Amino acid sequence: MTQRRETQPGEVCLLDAFPQLTAELETAEAERARGELMVRVERVPAGAWRPPASPAAGPIDLGLLLIDGLLARHVLVADTRATELIGRGDLLRPSDHEGEDAPVPFGVAWTVLEPLTVAVLDAEVTEAACRWPQLIVAIVKAAVGRSFSLADHFALSHLRRVDDRLMVMFWHFADRWGSVRPEGVVVPLRLTHEMLGEIIGAQRPSVTTALGQIEAAGRISRRREGGWVLHGEPPQRLQTTDEGAAK
Incomplete structure (x- = not known):
């Protein structure tokens, strides 16, 4: 029988x-x-976050695993900012690359949208997990899953219509963070119009206009406590023209 290691505070x-x-x-x-x-x-x-340089930053440390909460990673190039949402099950290594050494330097900022609980996968954890290769594969899947999510958002940012970008984004969020309720699919994320624009690659005024259009069409509604409710089914076909769309 394996002897359990005594659990330490924290x-x-x-x-x-x-x-x-x-x-x-x-x-x-x-x-x-x-x-x-x-x-x-x-x-x-919650609030602005500057990740510490020390936790899980060694050569065989796996990184930080989010086990609760919601985090926004902002990438700043010139006067443009793009945002990625990071949540439960995502793996990150904040100190690996912050943009200073890129051919065209960029900035990185972090905002904790909902209080975080993160697991520090340091060298000791890496060595222990290596006894079970299946666990290493599962952790790698978490990292790859985040890259797939980024690719999805890159693709939706190229849709011509802002309303289509928003609906694809909302259903992507629903798949990950949503819950089915009698009134529809609830997406409880509290995001400003500006941040929505940073996620889909649109200016805030265009986001505000497009949200008004899809809300008037009954495809979404706002929750009093924050977030959104999606109505109907995910869009199977997207518009191919810009008629009536915010730009």
């Missing part, structure tokens, strides 16, 4: 923090891993 079991990992292991192996894979957790309040 630690959680990685399998509890990231339940998808449990599905990759047989019951006996999961029980063994549960006793050995303890990770340090850090909590970050």
Whole structure:
């Protein structure tokens, strides 16, 4: 029988923090891993965030795994800003590259939209997880999944109509963060028009106009407590002309 390592203050079991990992292991192996894979957790309040340089920044550290909350990563090129939303199950390594050494330097800023709980996957965790290759594969899947999400957002930002960009974005968010309710699919994210524009590649006035159009059409409605409700089904066909669309 594997002896469990004593849990320290501020630690959680990685399998509890990231339940998808449990599905990759047989019951006996999961029980063994549960006793050995303890990770340090850090909590970050809402607001501007400057990631510390030290946690999970070593050569064999995997990084930071978000286990709760919502984070925005802003990339600034000249006077243009693009935003990526990062949530539960995403892996990040903030100190790897902040843009200073790029051929055309860019800036990076972070905003915690909902208080974060992050698991620090440091060298000790990496060494322990390597005993179960399935876990390493699952963690890599989390990183690859984030890259797929970025590719999806890159594609939707090229749609001609701003209303189409918004609807594709909302349904993408619904798939990840939404819940089905009697009134529709609730997307509880509280995002400003400016931030929506940074996500889809549009100016704030165009976003405001397009939101008014799709709300008037009954495709979405605002929640009093923040966020949105999506009505009907995801769009199967998108408009191919700019008629009536915000620009």
